Amino acid sequence: MGVGAGWYGDPWNESDLRWWDGREWTGHATAGSQAGATRAQAPSADAGIGHLIGRDGRVAVVDVETTGVYNTDRVVEIAIVTLDCDGRVHDEFETLIQPMRDVGPTWLHGIEAAMLRGAPAFVEVAHHVASRLDGAVIVGHNVRFDMRMIGNELSAAGIDIDWGSAIDTLRATGCKLDQACSEHGVVLEAAHRAIADARATARLLFATRDRYLDTCRPAVARPLRVTPLRVCAREGHIEVLPPAPYLAALAGGLHSSPDVAPYVQLLGTAIADLRLTAEERAALRALAQELGLDEWEIARAHREFVNGLIDAAVEDGVVTDDEHGDICRAAALLGVEIDAVMVRIEPFRAVTGDLDLVPGMSVCFTGQGELGGVAIDRKTQEGMAQKHGLVVVKSVTKSGPDLVVAADGDSRSSKARRARELGIAICSFSQFAHALESGGPVSSVRAASAGAAMVCITCGSSWMAPRKVLASVCVDCSRARLLGPRPTETASSMGEAHSVCGPSGLDVLVCGACGTEWEPTRRRGRRPAMCPDCDKNEQTA
Structure with missing residues (x-):
């Protein structure tokens, strides 16, 4: 064919x-x-919602699970069910979302950090979400909340949306979704799972159709693009899906994604030495312009390139220090968020072991603990530790603690991320509580830390350093700057322009972290590798 x-x-x-x-x-x-x-058999035309959306209209029933309820919180799961005016389902979309932070109330939405290991970031599915919302009347149970949380994510992905006039089944029923479904004979399975709630809300919409009188206006989202899609459902099934069938009707207003293969091919050649010079970046920009790639498409190509490196590295089930360094350096050169890299490769670099909880050991808590379905607040968690002679600290630094206790061992909270960077042991609260009760060791995970990727602001080379430093300069560029001619006021000083000595006769050193030149105080012993400011920051970090 x-x-x-x-x-x-x-x-x-x-x-x-x-x-x-x-x-x-x-x-x-x-x-x-x-x-x-x-x-199920579609209802008759007079039982539909054509009076709200028109006979040719469609609705997009949305539901999200989130890390919290504030604008600073993130979506961790989204589902969209698309129906016509007679209730026929034309498309269902669902995926877990990697929020790059703590997952929030697991006791409520049932999502644990471990479930998000293969999940995409919202920016990776943003255009698929927008394409399903564009041209549809939005429906939800407490739809204002869903629109606010989805709108925040779309805005961060560079997508503008006019929500039109939405339908809120909460306003029609006046009660929570499970109660509303019970009162109207609607089956709700697996409450607080996004796809289950969206399906139930769709059925509730038709059960309460007589309570909505005003004609609704559909949403408008721009820009729209159709690209390959990676999703991750709660069952852990990951697949690449084709575009939804109704997107074909949007072809007139859609901007098809250009073929980025030539760009990626040149990118692979340019970055092979883990360095991107000004000339190489200019060549990439010129090719991107020739292919019609905008900033979003370039960023997507960079993410896909780094993901390809990760796929190759994890194929054998182990990520070595060399592989870790190369991937991190490539991500730094391409501006790919390091958290998106680490969330995929950390499970392949972690070392599991038992840790004895002895009096005097320092611990730090992050996230809300849970025991037997009951939430345990921070004060209670800390009290449990202190009761057994453990020392509770409030932050994670280079000097400690000995153990970080997270709501979930795969937590992406700032404290958990910092602990992984420093190679500090992490365990879940349930494991910690069990160890305290049994008197035995706690099973913990310690990430093999290999430092942070740096990019020279002068020549575009990259390397791994103990910690991240802004506006970094490589050793070669620092040396060239040090030994190169310096502007002087008198001819007599011209002979000293190439000298490595300062005006006081002391050696001028170059900081290995930030590239700053300074004259160290004369003292015995090894020369310092970092300037006083960087050394102080290193000790307090």
């Missing part, structure tokens, strides 16, 4: 449409009413 990839009529009549990938039929299909389908 010599036709391009796309949605076509299902040749087996098991659904309305089936995805043809250009070579063969796939398992991706829309819900159909033919043999083998499980979709």
